[in-house]
Amino acid sequence: MELIIKNGYVYDPKNGIDGEIKDIMVKDGKIVDNVSKEALEIDAKNKVVMPGGVDHHTHIAGSKVCVGRMLRPEDIRRNPDPMAQIPHIDRVMMVKRGGGGFSVMPTWTTGYRYAQMGYTTCFDPAFAPMGAKHLHEEFERTPLIDKGGICLMGNNWMIMEYLHDGELEKAAAYVSWLLNATKAYGIKIVNPGGVEAWSWGKNITSGRDPVPYFNLTSNEIIKGLAEINEMLELPHSIHLHGNNLGHPGNWDTFIDNADAALDVSVNTVSEREQVVHATHVQFYSYGGESWKDFSSKADAIADYINKTKNITIDVGFVTLDETTTMTGDGPMEYNLYSTTNLKWANNDVGLECGSGLTPFIYNGKNPVNAIQWAAGLELALLIDDPWKVLFGTDHPNGGPFIRYPDVFSWLMSKKARDEKIAKINKSVRRNAIIESLDREYTLYEIATITRAANAKVLGLTEKGHLGIGADADIAIYNLDPEKDKLNDPETIKKAFMKTHYTIKGGEIVVKEGRIVNPEHMGKTYIVESEFGDKEIYKDMLNDLEMKFKKYYAMQKSTYWTGYEYVPHRKTIKVGYKGD
């Protein structure tokens, strides 16, 4: 199928195109420079054309999200957009599917809503290795978007023991095996050592605390995994959620954690420049010593990011909604639960990781929540280079992704921020500097933080841009940059809530805000890792065999997630060549 998108204002930061009127041509799912006369013409006159959105960090699938669905049946009634309930024939079960939900939703609704907002690629940033099959089964039922999963490794016994013994190569061999065994895309670190400590009801609160029973510090885990990541030449860097998340005065813990990885030099198959991607940093931008003198330290973090090379972050904006928090950071979720006393679920995944979930109501009238809202925006407004600060609410932790258009309006409009500041707790004027910031994001910068930079950080070379050879994932928004006021909150929200067209892999999937091709399924990005040093690999396999025999709840033979779980896939070959 051929398409030509005519006369749109094109925003393509990777190729330096800032609002030029330009035709985009598509053939066989790729961007091309020429199409035949038969090409279907889409008129994008007076509209914005961007690459399809890339959400590099959104909890949309896997065991933890599924626990969220079970924990919150009441959330399913809060359906902000019944239009997303398009019955879809499940190819496997041959039944019709639909769904609602605000912060946790079925895979179908996830795909439809993202596509309606112009997003075409979404990565789940934290899945349990043992839950890999579950993750991929849900991915196979998430329509209209491409997916990928980043595997939790920061509390893995095999890795911690090898790193403690100084056997980095064996640890790398194990990571290589684990990436293949789980069909993962990258390495996620969540509260390194702390989740393991939580198995004994403990936690660790700084990068220098030793992990109980393992005798290494969490900074050593971060550094070791960063080295392994670069040894294996992975397309994405380590994806870091450090220690002490969400506590007053945790900003220096963040810097300490991030510093641990920075000595490592970048070595990758992709174009990324960072050696560590720190995620939802808003939850680390806190000053003060208790909830009483809680303040925003986003300026200190922004200063650090501005000065430091080889690091990228994403924000984790708080949208001030009732939502469901879910992370691999079990102890943190317990602490959060003890402040709300609503309900709580905890998962422990033997030898590997854990997770926790609890509903949370971010209330603008609460001084702490108001500052959290401000801290996220301050980070985005104070970091100069938009390629270093990615967009995201850590869906659904800071807020559900359906609220992205509201966050765009806060970033693009000082008026929108001032209106919000007037409505929320006055602490935001005392303990945050949001009121003094005048910067307003341009469309070019929005395209950078929601698409181009996200694809670059993930190492997806054919995503996030509209150059020749890129995947034909395109979003056309009802927004005229010449006539419409780009700092009017309502205009921005309306434009980004529903696209005029969303094109995924060269097919029209959304037209005038409505799903027109609900059957289109995306593919899953995985890496295939080869470990060159066969001796070390064999030794590692022997050790692993013993671990399975002695401790694992399942056998090694049934642990492996085969390609049959990932029938629609795009494989990136990586590996360690050996000396």
Next chain:
Amino acid sequence: MTTAAENIIHPMEENVEKDVKEIILELTESPNVLDVECISPDVFAGKTLEDIKNLPVYNGKKKKVLSDFFKISGEVGDTPENTKIIINGDLSRVKNIGKEMSSGEIVINGNVGMYVGALMKGGKIVVNGDADSFAGQQMKGGELIIKGNAGNYLGSSYRGDWRGMKGGTIIVEGNAGDEVGEYLSGGKIIIKGNVGLLCGIHINKGIIIVEGNADGRVGAEAEGKGIIVIKGKIKIGHVSFLYDGEVVNPSINDDTIEGRYYKFIGDTACRGNKKTVIYASAEHNEHLLPNNPLPVSNTDIYELMP
């Protein structure tokens, strides 16, 4: 002495001079399952009979219209207040009648299915028969009168939600099932008969009055300042409720409840809460006093279960 139920002012009776129009729905075809969120004075008011016949209903996942299942006759008022809906037939498989209604009246002559009066804000529903589970779920106001028995989760919260019924009144002439007033946070529930297990679980405000017996675990996990009165026997006591003396004619808000009652406070298992009060009739509940051994062993609970 007047019972609390008789003290309630019926808003409809005050306005009898109003020009109330009656519309009658006769169930013609017994459905296997039918969802009728549209049967509410708020939806009917101001519509023609033809419009009402074509209101959407869901027979499972199939979308149908109201006249596929009901013979409709009569008139509707121009506002919800002067609209009275009378429904005849066995509606025990018909769900969500009167959902979110804000005023007017619905009279159901027969048994009714789940979620009758759910999310109701005002007005009145009378069920001349039994109601299934989740009647009056998350009610905010108005009055729900069930002349027969009620199922489980009467006046409860939605599944998983921690925000239960906030206001209004529910009166059940017969018995009610388990978990009456789950997460109750306002309003009043009166049951003339007996209740099942876990009456008032998670109650944090509001009043439950049970004139018959309760199977047990009354007020479990109560976190706030709820009040539960059991005039009959509580079969199994709750160890985390503490005995707080005997009270004669306790007064609850403006009402006085006559008789001798043992007062229990708790649920101390929930952060040491002592603000929720259970008044258990002294006549039937001597076995709950702290110096008495538990007359009913924990294993007997299985006998109570259906």
